[in-house]
Amino acid sequence: xxxxxxxxxxxxxxxxxxxxxxxxxxxxxxxxxxxxxxxxxxxxxxxxxxxxxxxxxxxxxxxxxxxxxxxxxxxxxxxxxxxxxxxxxxxxxxxxxxxxxxxxxxxxxxxxxxxxxxxx
Amino acid sequence: xxxxxxxxxxxxxxxxxxxxxxxxxxxxxxxxxxxxxxxxxxxxxxxxxxxxxxxxxxxxxxxxxxxxxxxxxxxxxxxxxxxxxxxxxxxxxxxxxxxxxxxxx
Numbered sequence: 110x111x112x113x114x115x116x117x118x119x120x121x122x123x124x125x126x127x128x129x130x131x132x133x134x135x136x137x138x139x140x141x142x143x144x145x146x147x148x149x150x151x152x153x154x155x156x157x158x159x160x161x162x163x164x165x166x167x168x169x170x171x172x173x174x175x176x177x178x179x180x181x182x183x184x185x186x187x188x189x190x191x192x193x194x195x196x197x198x199x200x201x202x203x204x205x206x207x208x209x210x211x212x213x214x215x216x217x218x219x220x221x222x223x224x225x226x227x228x229x
Numbered sequence: 230x231x232x233x234x235x236x237x238x239x240x241x242x243x244x245x246x247x248x249x250x251x252x253x254x255x256x257x258x259x260x261x262x263x264x265x266x267x268x269x270x271x272x273x274x275x276x277x278x279x280x281x282x283x284x285x286x287x288x289x290x291x292x293x294x295x296x297x298x299x300x301x302x303x304x305x306x307x308x309x310x311x312x313x314x315x316x317x318x319x320x321x322x323x324x325x326x327x328x329x330x331x332x333x334x
Contacts, residue, residue: 146323155316155325155326155327155328156265156267156273156316156318156325156328157325158318158323158324158325161323171323172230173230205272205273207272209320213261213320214278214320215263215265215275215278215318215320216263216273216275216318217275217278217284219272219273219274220272221271221272222272
C-alpha cells in the first residue's frame with residue numbers, strides 16, 4: 110500500500126519561499142509510468158492543481174503558477190518536493206501530495222495534507 | 230485552461246435519496262474525468278475515473294456517466310457516510326470543479 114506524507118514549515122513569511130517535501134513509502138517514485146503531484150486547498154475553498162513530476166523527472170505546472178513553482182525528485186530518499194517563491198497570503202492553503210499511476214489516470218493516492226500559513 | 234463547473238454548489242438530501250451532481254467542462258475532455266469525495270480535514274478520495282469507472286473498494290451505489298463536456302455523478306441511495314463535498318477533475322490539464330457540498334436535509 111502506497112503512503113504519502115507531506116512535511117515542511119507551517120508558517121512562511123510573505124515574499125519568502127515555501128518549501129514542502131512529500132515522502133513516499135510502499136513504492137518507488139521512479140517506477141515507470143508514475144506521476145507525482147501537488148494540489149492545494151485554501152481554507153474553506155476548493156482544490157487547485159499546482160503541478161506534477163513524472164517518474165523520469167519531467168515537470169509541468171498550472172500556467173498561472175508556473176513562474177513561481179518548482180518540483181523536484183530525490184530518488185535516493187524516495188521523496189519529491191515543492192517550492193513556491195515570492196509567497197503572499199493567497200498561498201495560504203492545505204497542501205496535498207498525490208500519485209497518479211500513469212499519464213492517463215487521476216490521483217489515486219493522497220497524503221493527509223499540511224497547512225501552510227503565509228503571515229509575518 | 231479548461232474550466233470545470235459543478236452544479237449545484239450545495240445539495241440538501243435525506244438518507245435513502247437518489248442524488249445527481251453535474252459537472253460541465255468548457256471544452257471537450259473525452260472521458261478524462263474523475264470524481265472525488267472529501268470530508269472535513271481529510272484528503273480527497275477517488276471514487277470514479279474515466280467518467281464511469283468505479284475505483285476499487287468504492288460502493289456500487291456511486292456511478293458516473295458522460296463524455297465530452299457533460300458529466301454526472303449519481304448516488305443511488307444516500308447513506309449517512311456519503312454526506313461530504315464532491316469534486317470533479319479533468320485530467321487533461323488537471324483543473325477541478327468548485328465542489329458540491331452534500332448536506333443532510
